[in-house]
Amino acid sequence: MTGSSRPGDFDAVRKSVIDLLKQPEYDDGSAGPVLVRLAWHSAGTYDAETDTGGSNGAGMRYESEGGDPANAGLQHARLFLEPVKRQHPWITYADLWTLAGVTAIQAMGGPEIPWFPGRTDYVDDSKLPPRGRLPDAAQGSDHIRHIFYRMGFNDREIVALSGAHNLGRCHTANSGFEGKWVNNPTRFSNQYFRLLISEEWKEKTLPDSGIVQFAAVDPITEEELMMLPTDMALIHDQEFLQWVKVYAQDKNLFFEDFAKVFSKLMELGITRDAQGKITNSDNEKGGYIS
Ligand code: ZEM
Incomplete structure (x- = not known):
């Protein structure tokens, strides 16, 4: 030390x-x-x-x-x-x-x-x-807007901030949700946005708790990855989706926007x-x- x-x-x-x-x-x-x-x-x-x-x-x-x-x-x-x-x-x-x-x-x-x-x-x-x-991960885009508008963020800023889910994982013991969003969760990137668009996310009910999240198998590593209901809201809401697409394609812009908004x-x-x-x-x- x-x-x-x-x-x-x-x-x-x-x-x-x-x-x-x-x-x-x-x-x-x-x-x-x-x-x-x-x-x-x-x-x-x-x-x-x-x-x-x-x-x-x-x-x-x-x-x-x-x-x-x-x-x-x-x-x-x-x-x-x-x-x-x-x-x-x-x-x-x-x-x-x-x-x-x-x-x-x-x-x-x-x-x-x-x-x-x-x-x-x-x-x-x-x-x-x-x-x-x-925010409550079980909810949708109205809730996300309610929470982040309260802090003073707009839709573009909300999507940029959400890119932090490139990092880390969910733990059953903490939140009830389980798994990681990307296959390299200790490397910051725009992979979360790319996966949101590229994969076919299927609803999955966790057997012990009944908690609902979304799952897809990573095409390269064949590991199962996850999304929260709030993550899925970013591609089901047209305003959010346009920024997901932008950040999926433009890592530099994502990094720039993320730095500002964080x-x-x-x-x-x-x-x-x-x-x-x-x-x-x-x-x-x-x-x-x-
Ligand atoms: Zn998260 N987040 N988050 N988030 N988050 C989790 C984990 C992490 C939501 C959410 O409910 C959850 C932002 C936005 C939102 C990180 C950063 C940021 C987990 C899993 C949940 C359930 C916790 C667990 O089980 O340990 C919701 C609903 C959000 C908005 C709608 C924003 C904004 C973040 C930063 C800018 C990070 C880094 C993790 C991973 C933590 C870890 O221990 O690995």
Whole structure:
């Protein structure tokens, strides 16, 4: 493990995150996908209308948010990051979780994502998000729009963000769904979009739970791959479908759009002054002060 660092040395933190990505005993051998999911769930509670939720505050450390069934499994991601926090105690959890997400994406072959520091770990009780703000995979395009419009995203941005399902897998114990979307789930690419269009996805009811997902056999590896009902909504909805087609054909545009929209996701609920300092959180109550 690399040595400790001076406050504000975010490159040292990035390096520590990269050092922990390889986890031969865990899932597909990488902590990367679950770190990306942690970053997304930390931010995806945002509601633009009431200006509540978002990554600032790292509220998932507490039961009210951490115990939301939607966040099942993310304790693994938080535990992976504990040694990094111990090594760089000056970084806030809210910065660490978001920085780990963007670092993991790039290390897995994805785009470089603009990331800005300054989140605090102060939880403002009046800004705590209620449960139920994260998407439900069993639903369709109306629900997807309801959830992501609430955060301030448009249809193109929704499809770009969904491309994160190139990474990782579903675990029966966490969500009830099972399997991976692509055959190389620790490599960031646009394969998810290509498979959505190219394969014939068949409804599949999981025998023990009765949960419905979609399945196809990968033509090359002959492995079974999966899609969630919400993933299928992206090809059944004509507005979404046009972006799925674009990203399936143009990996560079997908990477460009994904970098922008993931950066926007990490910044939800945060306002900054011209120097980049966060102006709407209470820095006195914990957090990194330069
Ligand atoms: Zn996911 N996601 N997600 N997602 N997600 C899972 C896993 C991962 C939805 C969803 O219900 C699920 C986005 C959008 C949406 C990742 C990133 C991003 C799982 C499986 C489910 C059920 C969890 C499990 O069982 O462990 C729904 C309904 C979404 C929108 C409609 C967005 C946006 C993401 C990032 C930008 C990632 C990386 C994973 C894989 C996690 C892992 O542990 O491998």
